[in-house]
Amino acid sequence: METMELHRGRLIDHVQLVVRDVPASRRFYDAVFKSLKVPLGGTLDDGAFWYDELFVSNAKSEAAQGELTGRNHLAFQAADRAMVDAFHQAALAAGGSDNGAPGERPYHPGYYAAFVLDPDGNNIEAVYHGEAKRSAPSVKVTF
Template sequence: MSTDILNHVEFSVAEAASARRFDEAVLAPLGLTLVISIDPARTPHGGARHGFGRSGYPRLWIQQQSGERLPIHLAFTADDRATVDAFHAAALANGGTDNGVPGIRERYQASPIGHDQALCDLA
């Protein structure tokens, strides 16, 4: 039995190109890269899809869709504080908002597309 609970997750964004650029920057410290992009003509909703992951397997997907989107909260795991700091710096440099230096809090920074993205250092 696999130890992974989730194989992949996908969420909608209003504009896939800018969300892709943000995610390319903030996910890089975690070793996650853009694995695949799917043309809008090949998607069920007619919006571009981008998959990020490690070792060539996409585990985090974004897809452009019109209509109302509810914010989501994503929390990634970091191996050390340096990775947390790099993630935080990349988020701010690419349009994320800051609610203080990395640390324990009730809220996290929002990405430019309105989703909360957090990084947990479990070391």
């Protein structure tokens, strides 16, 4: 059996978005995650794909049970303000719609974020919380 390695945070194990047009979503999320320096996790024969904890499929997938997901808000971590800016530019160039240009937000001092709508209308955010020290870039799980 091949060893598999996952990187996980603390709260969410995974999120599934069920979309109308998987190729359009793939172009969008490929651009978004390239700007955030997150590698593609993998793909399935039906075109479904995943990046870390985000799995994207169409309504024919077994887990979707024939239903599209509703509007969601997903926020992805950025390493700095420049990465938030790059995310916003990449998302717009890949078919996203502006939902809030990069800038400071009132949530807490140093909260710098940008928002875009993906091809299915999900509100996608990249956020930099300001200078912070991490104990590790991610939790590494090997099995």
